[in-house]
Amino acid sequence: MSENVNETNTANSILDVESLNVTFSTDGGDVHAVKDVSLSVTPGEVLAIVGESGSGKTVTARSILGLLPETAQRSGAVIVSGKDVLSVSGEQLRKMRGTDVSMVFQEPSTALNPVYTVGWQIAEGLRAHHRRASKAELKAKVITAMEQVGIPDAQNRFDYYPHQFSGGQKQRIVIAMALALGAELIVADEPTTALDVTVQAEILDLLRDLRDDTGTAIVLITHNMGVVADLADRVAVMYRGDLIEVSSVKQLFSDPKEQYTRDLLGAVPRLGSTVVGSRKAAAASVKQDRAGESTGESAGADADPGKPRDERDSIVVARNLDIVYPGGFGRSDFQAVSSVSFDIKAGEVYGLVGESGSGKTTIGRAIAGLTRASGGSLQVLGHEMVGFKERAFSPIRRRIGFVFQDPAASFNPHLTIGECVAEPFAIHQRDMSPRDREKRVLELLDSVQLPKAYGARYPHELSGGQRQRASLARGLALDPELLVADEPTSALDVSVQAKVLELFVELQNRFDFAALFISHDLAVVDMLSDRIGVLFHGELLEEGTGEQVLGSPSSDYTKRLIASLPVPDPDEQATRRGLARTLRTTAG
């Protein structure tokens, strides 16, 4: 289905993928990871390949450099600068890599060798292709490459080791490596996924500038529609190994051809949007009207139905909360959270947003008693958490649920899903009969929309989204008053994320628990939170409803955070980009 959209003239294209097929052998049988995919890229063009996990986008990208493991069976042709990667000899392929085509990797901290200086590492690529280059020549070239990607003081930093750079700078160096040999085609595999939003915006700017300055074509692999809207010229959508559609970026966002693309775009969280059925949505549509009506009569479990939400009691009260990780053996302590104050009222969803190192997870863990709070005061359900004793806190634990980020790791691999969900009963209601317990488990599975049969399955037999549903079921088993959800959807694909968020909202309506919803994604937090707190380097910069925080942010950081978030709309993104740039330059 892809041939007809391949309108580019193959004669002047820099990359031609012709009916590429890739098959892997796995323990579960052969997997046809890429099915008859044809694509082409012209010089200076940015082609984005988007898709969710398992779509085959990364395999396609790695095929372009011939970087697939030996167990992969490949057919078709991948023609880069006139040579077919799949059929050239090993030595020819080596010569092509770096000079004709190069790659930028997802995780900059693992893409750099920790025991060599960055200068040496960039020079290695040059050395591999210019055997006779002198040391001084190499160094000059490396420094130019480092300056090109915006590493200040490159002369001195030539001799720095990777761990001496920040994440964003490491990614710049990875890009410098890819560019150093003047490759006209760069394959960027999720180049910003491991980075914070504000850093992501900088790296996207850098990639765009490089394309504009050097005319390098970029094959951009990503799952993030905002990134696509920001950088791509054309977009190829993949789904389970098939190429679904190829369109210009404008057309894709304004008028997608395929239903799958439409669904995918619909699932992307946007700033200011809301989850269908959430109280926020209801509140927005029917002002003054109480939320309960629109979602039906499910408010039966409502703890305190008489009062509007803002008049209810606070169940979490933090006042000047400090959390310090003690450093061992002469290393200094690390202050993860400093002097943070906030309240979570009963039945309220409090969204906590921040980038890595902001302390958001630490606060969630402290509320659940996993990390010790060290100063100030933190009252959870009336219990003081600073200096708490496990024995005294233990009875309160049943009133708190927790949902972890990684759905794969949060279940004991040796227990069935049913046993995992029954754990809360086994611990807190030991007199419950096995039959009652099973009944409750099935009810819970049903309420998170998992088929009953899944109770007998093992965690590894479920998909990520299904595991996260089961995780919600376990967190809600004892009807908690408070649910701490630590990045519950960030390991999931967008379409799965949308469904889990919907489920979360539905459950919250039904059981009326309060929730601390932690995420790095402002759009996700905004979709379902009654109030939002923005954390930066352990401090709570601002707090308010979604409208307040997004509409009129008071701190510069929040402004920058909002502006850096790429939106899935190329035109809007272009204007936001300009805004983000000005904010950055004024702040920096």
Next chain:
Amino acid sequence: MTAAISEPGAEAAETSVAVKKPSGGGLGRYVLIRFLLIIPTIFILTTLVFFLMRITGDPISASMGGRLTTDQLAERIHAAGYDRPILVQYFEYMGNLLKGDFGTAISDGQPVSSILLNYGTATVELVFYALIVAFIIGIPLGMLAAYHRDKAPDAALRILAILGYATPVFFAGMILKLVFGVFLPILPVAGRGTTETEYIMSGVVGPTRFYIIDAIRIGNVEVLGDVLAHAVLPAIALGVLTAGVFLRLVRTNLIGTLGQQYIDSGRSRGISEFRLVTKHAYRPALIPIITVMGMQIALMLAGAVLTETTFEWKGLGFKLAEYLTARDFVAVQGIVVFLAIIVALTNFLVDVIAAFIDPRVRY
């Protein structure tokens, strides 16, 4: 550009459950802390050995049990102070150790410290030769195996490595003796030199007791050749065993490192497979390799005990076996404690070297 050099800890904080490796603390502090950690190690081992050796009784009864009358035995036990409370003896022993006094052997009346001095050098010399053999064989072959991973040469090398490890060093020694001493008599199979060499060596003024060094110092080529010829078989027996371990170690760690993304990153820029193995993967793999090698050197000391017995190489191991046969547990204890100290020091040195190679510790 706003991105600044990251503050240490800022990134680790979010997931700071896992404690990071020593970072930012500087090499000096690391060396100091690591050095202080030797003290409890040595203390524990010495204490352990002391009490274990005493569980079955005093050394004099063990050594002279059948040969003396009960009265004579009691008298000698009293004279040596072995009838005092065990804790008193323990503190005295530890105190003496601090002064470098390891006690006096019962069977030949020699101070243990002088035994250590006279025979320790021979053991060090043997371990040194064996290490050379192990390095020369083990490391390049390990790289070769990793380069050809899962192909025929790799399989052959791995089987060889396992065979090297599976062969007890004394059995390897006996086979070498059979082949090169009996069937194909071209190499000496016992001792550190001929009687003549030993005689010349005993006449050296201010001996280092490292025969190779002494032979060079007196400038006698024949003696030097003889000393080296005598070292060949023991060094091979002990070295091949260790080479097998090194081969496996290098191979496994290299393959692990070759799976890292920075190798793919190098590959994507056209760096050759050979250079990726020998340069890009080798250095990061070296850090764990060196740490484990430190352990291996400790194990080589045990291997040396067996090798020396097989080849009558008059080192500490040879003496240890002699004293064991004579049931002279004072000497045995002294030698074992001394070896324990050497092991602890070796591990310390190796850890410091490993830390020095790792820039994450150095800076």
Next chain:
Amino acid sequence: MSTPDNTSQAPGNNENVAEAAPGSGAPAIAYDDRAKKSWLNRLPIVSHLRQSVGLQRGMLITGLILCGIVLICAVFAPLIAPYGFNQLGTAEGNFGSKLPPGGTHIWGTTVGGYDVFSRVVWGAQTAVAVIIVAVIMSLFAGVILGLVSGYLGGWLDRILVVIADAVYAFPTLLLALVMSIAISGGQSSAWGGIAAAAFSITVVFIPQYFRVVRAETLRLKAEPFVESAIVLGASKTRIISKHIFRNATRTLPLIFTLNSSEAILTLAGLGFLGFGIEPTSASEWGYDLNKALPDVTSGVWWTSVYPGLAIVLTVLGITLVGESMNDLNDPRLRVRRKAKTKDAK
């Protein structure tokens, strides 16, 4: 726990099958690994055999065959060996000393006048007995200490770690030597000899199990599924027994094999230094090699080569099994079938 058709279970979800493809990222590998676990623990060797291909399978099978031979010799020694391990002759008179291989003594006789073949066969019994006793005892002690120490932490943990580290760094053979002096005063009596050897080796191995299990426990303690049990308020005993134990002991079959081979080498080393088991109470390969040491220079090879080969092949067999298991457990080291080549086989 019933797990219907768990072994044949291909991950039910299509998206995950594709995820498991190599080269598509780390989570896929973790997922893939997890998929093995539920049945791996029940039948370690069988499952490894099924997973293996090519060279790895060859190594595994060779190792299993060698181990099988040793086990058969150990169990059926009275039937296989023509003579007893301490038998010096028959009704017709003594065998004689240093008889070359051939005739009634297919592998010859020793200096002491024993039949070499019979001693080698009986030696398997000693070796297997020592391995079983030593490894099982150290396994129990090490695993329990490691779990408790790793999970509870605190001063007990710190002390145990320092001791374990000190003992771990100490050469195995020397420690076993000291232990056997402590246990038997250097004298070896009948079965006491085997027990002493086994116990000496046990003490040496406890720190190894301790370290592995403790490290795993520490890692698991930070895993979300253990934290979720903590959040639920599960007791420490419940967390250790239900959530940590089975996950922390996943690598033990591997250490088990590696330790078994080390146990044999240590036993042989002890025997070689004269701390073995007297020829009248049991047969032990290392001791026989010790007695054969003077023979070598006079060209009598059969007294040393056969018991020596017995040690080598036993250790080789166990190590091959262990190494293959290690490779198969580690997704990075595991060789996979090439796609589409299955039909050709």
